[in-house]
Amino acid sequence: TQLLEQSPQFLSIQEGENLTVYCNSSSVFSSLQWYRQEPGEGPVLLVTVVTGGEVKKLKRLTFQFGDARKDSSLHITAAQPGDTGLYLCAGDEYGNKLVFGAGTILRVKS
Amino acid sequence: SAVISQKPSRDICQRGTSLTIQCQVDSQVTMMFWYRQQPGQSLTLIATANQGSEATYESGFVIDKFPISRPNLTFSTLTVSNMSPEDSSIYLCSVRKINPGGGEAFFGQGTRLTVV
Numbered sequence: 518t519q520l521l522e523q524s525p526q527f528l529s530i531q532e533g534e535n536l537t538v539y540c541n542s543s544s545v546f547s548s549l550q551w552y553r554q555e556p557g558e559g560p561v562l563l564v565t566v567v568t569g570g571e572v573k574k575l576k577r578l579t580f581q582f583g584d585a586r587k588d589s590s591l592h593i594t595a596a597q598p599g600d601t602g603l604y605l606c607a608g609d610e611y612g613n614k615l616v617f618g619a620g621t622i623l624r625v626k627s
Numbered sequence: 628s629a630v631i632s633q634k635p636s637r638d639i640c641q642r643g644t645s646l647t648i649q650c651q652v653d654s655q656v657t658m659m660f661w662y663r664q665q666p667g668q669s670l671t672l673i674a675t676a677n678q679g680s681e682a683t684y685e686s687g688f689v690i691d692k693f694p695i696s697r698p699n700l701t702f703s704t705l706t707v708s709n710m711s712p713e714d715s716s717i718y719l720c721s722v723r724k725i726n727p728g729g730g731e732a733f734f735g736q737g738t739r740l741t742v743v
Binding site: 523550552556557558559560561562565603605607609613614615617618619620622 | 631658660666667668669670671672675719721723730731732733734735736737
């Protein structure tokens with residue numbers, strides 16, 4: 518099973534600030550997914566990136582997949598309290614299992 | 628999409644007892660998984676539930692401790708056997724629908740288990 522390193526583990530920021538979460542591996546994944554989880558709920562998919570170098574935007578969220586398909590980042594612009602939650606990256610082992618990163622707890626204070 | 632109903636949502640159990648968690652999906656899916664998660668932390672895959680055959684367990688998880696049933700393509704159960712306080716965790720059922728772009732994973736709301 519391939520490993521995904523995710524950082525930082527915890528972020529506490531003020532409303533309006535920007536932030537970036539990183540997900541890195543020494544292995545290549547067929548695709549990489551980002552999930553967001555709120556307490557008492559299961560993770561919900563935000564985005565899937567498939568092509569090396571791909572950039573996807575979802576409102577204030579920007580996702581990048583590294584050229585070599587080994588790393589990814591999630592950037593949030595002007596964070597809002599509603600962005601608070603646990604963010605998880607997950608690497609796709611070629612259509613079978615998902616390998617999850619350690620997770621980043623984001624707290625946005627108003 | 629897929630809607631997953633997981634029961635119970637939470638339970639408090641005595642050590643040495645067993646708890647069976649049920650997972651019902653609103654559509655037929657090939658791939659179904661069981662995860663364990665400590666609050667605020669990552670998901671650890673316990674096993675892949677295979678329809679019509681024995682589940683495939685990840686390293687560190689064994690069938691005697693976590694027996695899994697998958698009688699059809701919409702339903703699975705996970706049993707946590709002979710529980711100890713170390714089994715206290717959130718257990719999540721998940722399914723994947725594979726497409727050329729990868730395939731989204733859908734999750735149940737989880738079962739929060741406390742063993743006392």
